[in-house]
Amino acid sequence: MADIDSDARSVPYGKSAGRPGRPVADRRGAERAGLMEMLVAGAGCALSVAITSLGIWKFIELVI
16 A cells, blocks of 8 residues: 555645745725726626516517
């Protein structure tokens, strides 16, 4: 059987092994969406609702 434990310990990690981690950013500021992002999302939602409504209306028109 293979000795997986010793194989995993002997893997070289390269240049990133000794590098310190990045500081954690302010999470409240990072998660807040901007005005333009909200406008784009709202426009996409409105377009999706309009296309779906048109499709439902055309389907009802076809059936009746």
